[in-house]
Amino acid sequence: MPLPPLVSDLTGFDLLLSVARLGSVGRAAQEHRVSQPAASARLRRLERTLGLTLLHRGPRGSTLTAHGALVADWARAALDAAAALAEGVGTLRTAAEGRLLIAASQTVAEYLLPGWLVAIRAGHPTLTVALQAANSAAVAALVLSGDADLGFVEGPDLPAGLHASPVATDRLVAVVAPGHAWTRRRRGIPPSELASTPLVAREALSGTRRALEAALRTHGLDTLAPPLLELSSTTAIKHAVAAGSGPAVLSSLAVTTELAAGTLVEVPIPGVRLERSLRAVWPTGHQLSGPAHDLYLIARRRPQ
Known part of the structure; x- marks a missing residue:
């Protein structure tokens, strides 16, 4: 009253x-x-x-x-x-500022967050960070429910109730094993062939898969072929592709080492824009504060 x-x-x-x-x-x-x-x-x-x-x-x-x-x-x-x-x-x-709950998509969690967390610990040496890695849809749900203070997603779509702010950019690349037939296609493969080829892929709600679907949709390709294999982690996909199971489309951040070592080979997809935005998300109308705000600023400023 x-x-x-x-x-x-x-x-x-x-x-x-x-x-x-x-x-x-x-x-x-x-x-x-x-x-x-x-x-x-x-x-x-x-x-x-x-x-x-x-x-x-x-x-x-x-x-x-x-x-x-x-x-x-x-x-x-x-x-x-x-x-x-x-x-x-x-x-x-x-107490709240001493613990930070983060939910992040696999790409961000594996390849970007480790560096961001080193940076935030410099300003918050006693901070305890709890990280839950999940696909973009699950990250959005965790943030909406209040089970995460801040989320990072790679998918193009978000449910209502979330504010999103870009923090980094990423590029998807098609990769195959060194002996795959696509490595002999110097001009790459057309979008239609990529869409019709069963891929080694993440689950349907993963940000990488949804970003690929959105990119191909701009070429009038509304559906992908059913996956050859559906695996729950990027590491498992890379191993399967390197073993010769089939092609995959993955974040360029995830395959830098393998491309340099020659265990995976990038295949061009001419005409397809495979860049995407990695975004921080939090509930609409909520103002970030404390360590969550500091981590968001680090993510925006830190080079990839």
Whole structure:
């Protein structure tokens, strides 16, 4: 319920208690780090609000009137309660800022977040971070439910209720084993062939798979061939492709080492825009603060 107007501002009552204890408006003003005229004005405003004379003012100091003594006695309990409230909220904030719950898609969790977390620990050395890696749809659900303070997704679509802000860019690449027939196609393969070829892929709700579907949809290719294999991790997909199971489309961040070593080979897909935005997500209308806000800023500024 709303506070009654007579007691909606406790500052004047706090000043009155200081005058009662110190015997002087001037000394009370010093304790509250305000000027004496400002303290006097605040006390007179309190008297006008209450319709009571609270102080006897004299050349040797100020003393409380009978009404002032009663008001001060009643106010003391309210101010003690306000101090307890402030201390409790402060304790909760300290505890909340000591633990950060993050949900991130596989690509971000494996290839970007480790560097981001090293950076945030420099500013928050006692911070405890709990990371849950999942597909983009699951990340969105964790953030919406409040089970994650901040999420990072790679998929193109998001449910209602989430605010999204780009933090990095990524490029999808088609990869095969060194002996695959596509490695002899110097000009690459057309989008239609990619769409009709069974791939080694993540589950249907993964951000990588949905981003590929969205890219091919711009070429009038509304469906992909059923997956050759459907695996739950990028590492498992890379091993399967390198063993010769079939092609895959993966984040360029995930295959840098394998492409350099020659265990995987990139196959061009001319005309298909496979760049995508990696985004931080949090509930709409919510303002990031503390370590969550700091991590978001690190993700935006840190080079990939």
